[in-house]
Amino acid sequence: xxxxxxxxxxxxxxxxxxxxxxxxxxxxxxxxxxxxxxxxxxxxxxxxxxxxxxxxxxxxxxxxxxxxxxxxxxxxxxxxxxxxxxxxxxxxxxxxxxxxxxxxxxxxxxxxxxxxxxxxxxxxxxxxxxxxxxxxxxxxxxxxxxxxxxxxxxxxxxxxxxxxxxxxxxxxxxxxxxxxxxxxxxxxxxxxxxxxxxxxxxxxxxxxxxxxxxxxxxxxxxxxxxxxxxxxxxxxxxxxxxxxxxxxxxxxxxxxxxxxxxxxxxxxxxxxxxxxxxxxxxxxxxxxxxxxxxxxxxxxxxxxxxxxxxxxxxxxxxxxxxxxxxxxxxxxxxxxxxxxxxxxxxxxxxxxxxxxxxxxxxxxxxxxxxxxxxxxxxxxxxxxxxxxxxxxxxxxxxxxxxxxxxxxxxxxxxxxxxxxxxxxxxxxxxxxxxxxxxxxxxxxxxxxxxxxxxxxxxxxxxxxxxxxxxxxxxxxxxxxxxxxxxxxxxxxxxxx
Numbered sequence: 256x257x258x259x260x261x262x263x264x265x266x267x268x269x270x271x272x273x274x275x276x277x278x279x280x281x282x283x284x285x286x287x288x289x290x291x292x293x294x295x296x297x298x299x300x301x302x303x304x305x306x307x308x309x310x311x312x313x314x315x316x317x318x319x320x321x322x323x324x325x326x327x328x329x330x331x332x333x334x335x336x337x338x339x340x341x342x343x344x345x346x347x348x349x350x351x352x353x354x355x356x357x358x359x360x361x362x363x364x365x366x367x368x369x370x371x372x373x374x375x376x377x378x379x380x381x382x383x384x385x386x387x388x389x390x391x392x393x394x395x396x397x398x399x400x401x402x403x404x405x406x407x408x409x410x411x412x413x414x415x416x417x418x419x420x421x422x423x424x425x426x427x428x429x430x431x432x433x434x435x436x437x438x439x440x441x442x443x444x445x446x447x448x449x450x451x452x453x454x455x456x457x458x459x460x461x462x463x464x465x466x467x468x469x470x471x472x473x474x475x476x477x478x479x480x481x482x483x484x485x486x487x488x489x490x491x492x493x494x495x496x497x498x499x500x501x502x503x504x505x506x507x508x509x510x511x512x513x514x515x516x517x518x519x520x521x522x523x524x525x526x527x528x529x530x531x532x533x534x535x536x537x538x539x540x541x542x543x544x545x546x547x548x549x550x551x552x553x554x555x556x557x558x559x560x561x562x563x564x565x566x567x568x569x570x571x572x573x574x575x576x577x578x579x580x581x582x583x584x585x586x587x588x589x590x591x592x593x594x595x596x597x598x599x600x601x602x603x604x605x606x607x608x609x610x611x612x613x614x615x616x617x618x619x620x621x622x623x624x625x626x627x628x629x630x631x632x633x634x635x636x637x638x639x640x641x642x643x644x645x646x647x648x649x650x651x652x653x654x655x656x657x658x659x660x661x662x663x664x665x666x667x668x669x670x671x672x673x674x675x676x677x678x679x680x681x682x683x684x685x686x687x688x689x690x691x692x693x694x695x696x697x698x699x700x701x702x703x704x705x706x707x708x709x710x711x712x713x714x715x716x717x718x719x720x721x722x723x724x725x726x727x728x729x730x731x732x733x734x735x736x737x738x739x740x741x742x743x744x745x746x747x748x749x750x751x
Contacts, residue, residue, distance in 0.1 A: 296490035298546040305501035308556035308565030319516030324531030332589030343581030355610030355628035362748030374415015376749035383426030410496035468505035561680025577657040595637035654736035666722040
């Protein structure tokens with residue numbers, strides 16, 4: 256059973272000293288008001304972009320357009336250079352963010368389509384459920400004194416489109432958006448007959464089919480701003496998983512033709528505007544010092560779409576591969592007064608760390624079942640000498656373990672992967688065909704070879720052996736389909 260921390264423990268968690276708890280009763284009304292501000296539970300905002308590459312925003316090297324709001328966010332917060340999504344494709348990555356677990360653990364290792372009969376299980380606990388203190392009868396998870404967080408999700412969910420799997424059934428008070436990817440519709444460039452009309456969902460009901468996608472970013476943003484305004488006097492969790500910049504690209508008239516990078520640049524500029532709207536609202540309402548904001552992406556760029564795809568440079572490959580271009584994301588964490596401004600963190604962290612980190616900051620215990628994320632508040636707050644809490648990070652592709660990183664070292668196990676092999680991607684929203692390549696056992700020093708080009712396995716057999724041992728331990732837990740190992744730690748998805 257999850258329990259709230261007492262006031263002293265909570266204040267210590269968010270970095271306040273004992274002095275904050277010993278203000279005499281005779282202090283003025285102004286001081287009493289300041290004390291109440293310090294006692295307020297923090298707000299949390301997660302802005303999750305779809306298919307954004309490592310080099311797709313200005314502070315990570317974008318060219319041909321500007322992202323002034325995201326760049327300001329980095330200047331006022333901390334930029335993470337080695338921050339990973341837990342998968343190189345949509346559904347698994349989102350499952351990991353919401354549950355703090357590798358997607359293989361929660362039974363969602365693959366992308367779900369419109370015909371899927373599975374989704375996020377009721378036995379899992381999302382960040383939203385944890386913050387609401389929503390009791391989970393099957394797991395016994397929940398806070399006996401609900402934290403009172405308002406929760407909302409505006410954007411792409413992709414953890415099951417059937418009613419029992421939608422956000423409003425997993426801790427969110429409000430939902431508006433697409434239940435899966437925006438290309439899963441009859442206008443798909445390659446397989447239109449495979450997809451039904453694309454539903455737009457509000458709450459748990461379809462309100463339109465095949466909506467005007469040029470308005471998606473605007474709609475999500477407007478709702479996000481209204482949600483913050485409506486809940487300015489209570490703690491809230493706002494999740495904005497944008498449908499863009501996943502293909503098909505769509506942009507409103509506000510940004511159409513504004514960049515030197517074509518439609519893709521226009522789309523990113525509108526996303527940057529959206530980030531600015533959220534942050535400006537927090538500043539305007541005086542909530543900036545009460546709110547932690549994460550900016551990240553679910554996976555790397557879909558390179559086969561060429562001019563409609565982003566860039567992962569200088570990383571190797573992109574979406575749907577276990578090279579770092581598929582999972583290493585442009586990441587910024589912002590909380591004025593709490594997270595250091597203008598800092599760059601080069602320690603490894605992951606989206607799975609958000610759930611336990613938020614749990615610690617809100618003063619609520621994470622779920623009782625096993626999770627894989629770690630509380631990275633010491634990294635976020637810039638404590639001196641702090642290293643990544645992860646001994647290793649594991650790159651799964653579906654149920655196959657394809658690589659492992661520990662510190663500076665990354666070991667690939669033999670596997671096939673899709674590549675353009677140096678050829679350009681498609682044009683006009685139509686993809687080019689991938690080639691299939693294969694990598695053998697290969698060790699890369701990511702500190703000196705960020706592009707994973709130089710196999711140094713022969714020079715470091717001791718490192719190879721250590722990473723193989725780490726991989727063998729994980730295979731016992733989550734399995735490895737390449738070796739026909741089922742794993743003992745997998746839990747089933749939800750089913751209807």
